[in-house]
């Protein structure tokens with residue numbers, strides 16, 4: 001069990017902490033320290049908003065062993081409103097059929113049980129359909 | 137510069153070799169390639185392998201293989217670049233020989249993927265993804281291809297049913313390949329009934345991981361005796377380019393930019409145009425890769441690569457034959473060995489030894505391996521040596 005790897009990524013997993021490039025203003029997630037847009041160093045921390053749209057999605061029916069108990073589940077590419085795209089599961093779908101272009105927002109959910117006798121659980125971001133707001 | 141030539145090839149049948157070990161597979165392929173080369177012995181051995189550390193608990197495969205094929209006191213190392221490992225082993229052998237550091241070098245790929253089964257294999261396959269930001273969210277290579285396929289259909293109004301053309305073609309061509317894993321043509325109706333792996337991608341959209349080993353011996357032409365057992369094939373050029381490892385880090389996931397770049401630079405090195413390519417051994421790990429590769433390479437306009445599967449142009453007698461011996465889909469995908477199977481099959485075409493699948497007047501081959509969704513594209517152009 002690689003606890004330190006999960007601990008190290010906690011800010012990204014729980015709060016979508018990425019970076020903003022001080023040279024060209026591009027927002028980066030996952031953080032990568034060198035801006036792919038202008039090639040300059042980009043280490044300024046920036047928490048992303050956590051809303052976006054579904055670029056593509058699929059239902060995984062043959063899962064790796066770590067995810068076998070959740071199968072089938074829906075994983076998606078999500079274009080964040082802040083600019084970057086990321087890979088995440090869709091959750092809390094209920095009766096909603098996901099579609100390309102669906103508005104989604106970040107929530108924290110269990111990603112999987114750690115492969116470990118101590119019963120550790122790995123948490124991280126997933127995305128759910130943007131809830132209908134109560135109209136004023 | 138002195139020509140760099142392929143003097144010999146060797147490979148095992150692709151399939152599930154429960155009774156044979158990694159080292160035995162590798163030895164079989166290596167000895168065949170050396171025999172075809174009139175007993176030439178390499179001074180450098182580069183062994184491509186993707187999964188032995190996770191599936192067989194074996195690293196340092198390069199040294200293991202060199203040892204078991206009876207080569208000692210030579211340079212030996214493993215080459216790993218995901219699905220492009222085999223082609224990158226050929227690249228290493230080419231560079232060793234071109235630089236003059238070696239006269240003869242062996243590129244060998246070997247995979248023993250049936251040491252594990254089921255979800256453990258899915259886990260192993262996912263190690264090629266970005267561990268923290270793709271695999272940790274439950275993504276698999278098949279799911280990643282499914283995302284591309286869904287978006288492709290969405291963006292270009294491509295017909296879902298049209299994707300059947302690629303596996304159907306691969307299986308038809310594999311009938312004439314004695315080393316193929318599946319030597320059986322499939323009907324379109326069979327394709328449409330296949331088990332869904334990751335919607336909209338089904339079992340027949342994904343090439344099966346398999347066991348196998350393939351070897352290619354390369355040398356500088358000037359060190360060879362005038363008479364060689366097999367016709368020589370010249371490595372006319374290489375082009376290699378990377379892209380982001382994770383698919384989500386691309387501005388435009390439907391653009392396999394590394395494919396474009398690597399094909400352009402390979403053509404430039406080989407001093408030829410796309411029109412002068414006679415056939416294309418491409419990396420059909422997933423059916424959706426085929427149109428994306430054809431488009432990025434420049435054989436089809438964007439969003440229209442899927443139509444090439446409909447008009448016969450990719451068949452053995454078409455204007456751009458692909459997957460001439462069955463491709464990854466039907467010959468099988470033995471991981472690190474795959475790129476060297478692609479090369480060996482192109483060599484057979486260029487020598488006129490492709491049997492029932494022979495393309496008439498095959499004078500120039502474009503051969504390309506990818507790691508993941510073109511996270512690396514490694515392309516070579518092969519020609520009969522003059």
Ligand SMILES: [Zn+2]
Pocket residue numbers: 021022023024025026035036037038039040042
């Ligand atoms: Zn920047």
